[in-house]
Amino acid sequence: MNTYHYDFVVVGGGMSGICAAIAAARGGAKTALIHDRPVLGGNASSEIRMHICGADHHMSVSNARETGIIEEILLENKRRNPEMVYPIFDSVLWEKVHYQENLTLYLNTHMTEVLCDGDRIEAVSALQMTTEKTFRIFGTLFLDATGDGVLGAKAGAEYRIGRESSSQYGETLAPEKEDPYTMGNSLMFKARDMGHEVPFIKPFWANTYTEEQLRLRDHSDVTSGYWWIELGGGERDVISHGEELRDDLLKAVFGVWDHIKNGGEHGAERMELEWVGFLPGKRESRRLIGDYVLTEKDCLQSTRFEDAVAYGGWPMDIHTVEGFLNENDDPTVWNQVNGIYSIPYRCLYSKNISNLFLGGRAISCSHVAFSSTRVMGTCAVVGQAVGTAASMAVKRNLGPREILDCVGELQQELLKDDCYIPYAANQDPDDIARQAVVTATHHIPGCEPEKTVNGVARTVDEVSNCWRAAIEDRPSLLLSLPGKTPIREIRLVLDSNLSREITPSINQGVLSRQKSGPPSELLKEYEVDILLEGEVVEHIAAQSHGQRLQQLFIDGTVGDAIRISPISTYGSKEAGIFEVRIYSCK
Known part of the structure; x- marks a missing residue:
C-alpha cells in the first residue's frame, strides 16, 4: 500500500471539489484531489454533459454569474474551446488541476475506507482502478465533495436524506410530514442534423410513450434532452438502486427518442442520436449537517449572515416525486428566490466531525433550500470558499469551526480572488489602491474612474461599480499613490459581462445565447506604466488571455502612480475595469 500525507484531502472531483482543491493549493496547502472517474467535472463532464447553472438562472438575473475560479475555468474554455466540445472541456479541467502547484490529482481512484480517531478523520484508503494500486492518504483536513456525502457518512458525520416536514423549519414548500424522498437521476442525450432523412429503429427493450404521456414535458427542442427524464428518489433510492435506475433511464431515453422520431410530427426527420449518456447525473x-442549516426562509428573505462566504440565486427548483413515473404532475415547480442570497460559512463544515469540510450539493441545507443550492455554479463558489478556508486553517493550525473567529479575513481573501459576497466590500488594509486618488482621461457618465477602488467588483442593482471609456478615445486610468512605494503586485478585475452565459452545454438553446470566444467586453490588450515623479520607470505591455482577473507581479519597482491604458477588447467599443488593487513590498 502506498502511503501519502497532505494538509488537505478533497474527495470528489466535481466543480466544487475542483475549485476547493485549486484554492487550497494556491493558498499554500499541500492538497490531494481524489476522484473516482477518468475525467473531472462531475455532472459537467463529458460523461454526463449538464450545463453549469447558477444564480443568473440562464441569464434571467443580470450581473449574477459566479466569479473566482469557476469564472477562470469557463473563460479559459471559451478561449480554447469556442465550439464547446465536451471532451475538450474535460482537458481544460484536467489541465487546471494537474498543473497546479501543491496539488496532486488521483483519477480513477475509488475511496474504499475512512479511518477515524474519535471525531477526527485520520486517513482514507483508496483503490486506483487503472493501476491496481492501493493508497492510504492521510490528511490534516478533509472535504467531502463526493455529491453523495460518502466521506462524511463513512466517518460518522450527521446527515439527512429526504424531505423535512413543513413545521421543522417553517417552510411552506415542504410537505406536511417528513419522508425519505429525494429528487431523482437523469440521463442526457445529444442529436445531430445529418442533412438527410435518418430512420430510427427502436430497440426491443426501449419504452413506448404517447403524446398524452408527455403532455407536461416539453420535447420541442430535438437537439438534446432532457432533464425531466428522471427516475429514482421515491420507492427506489438513487444510491442503492443506481444501477437499475440507469438501465431504466436508458429505456426511457430511447423510448422518448422513438416517440420524437416515429411518434408524430416533431421535425426530427433528419436528426440522429449522436450521444447517449451511460452515467446518470444525480441531483440529491x-x-x-453543519452548525447551520440553510432554509427556505434564508433563500426567500436573503438573510444577511455575518459569516457569508458564497451566494446562490437559482430558483428553488423542486422536482416531483418519482420524476418521469409521475405523468400527471409538472416535472418541477420553479419557486423564485429573492434575487441572490448569502450562504454562511457555518453550512460548510460538519457539525460533529471536527476536521471535515462540506462542499458541493451535500452542504448543510434543508431539502427546500437544497433545491436551489445544488446547481454547479453555486457548488463551485462554495468550493472556493472552503478551499480558501482550508489554506487559512493549515497556516494557523486551526480546525474548520475555528475559522469562524477570523471569517472576516476569509471574506477579504475571497474578494481579493474575485469572488462575490453580497454586502461585502474590499477592506484589505494591504491594498494601497484604496488610498489612491483616481482620475482618467475619459469616462462614460455613471462609470467614473474612482469606482475602481470603491470595493465592489461587479455591477450591483443600478450601480455600475466600473470605469468605462470609449476605446477609440485611447483612454487611460491614473492612480496617484500617497507616496513613493515599491510595487510587487497589481491586480485588475476586467469586465467579462456577468449577465451572459458562458457554460458548456449540449442544449442549442443555451449555446445560441452565447458568443463564440471570450466575451467581447473583456480587454484583450492593455498597458501598465509605473510612474515616479511623472516619469515612466517601468512599462508593461499585457494581454488578458481572455481572463477577467489579472495579476501582474512586479520586482519592487518604486513608483508614486500607476497608469493603466486599454489598447483593445475582444470586440466591444468600450473598455471596462471594475477594480484595481496595488500591493507593495513588505
Missing part, C-alpha cells in the same frame, strides 16, 4: 442524496 445525503445532505451533511
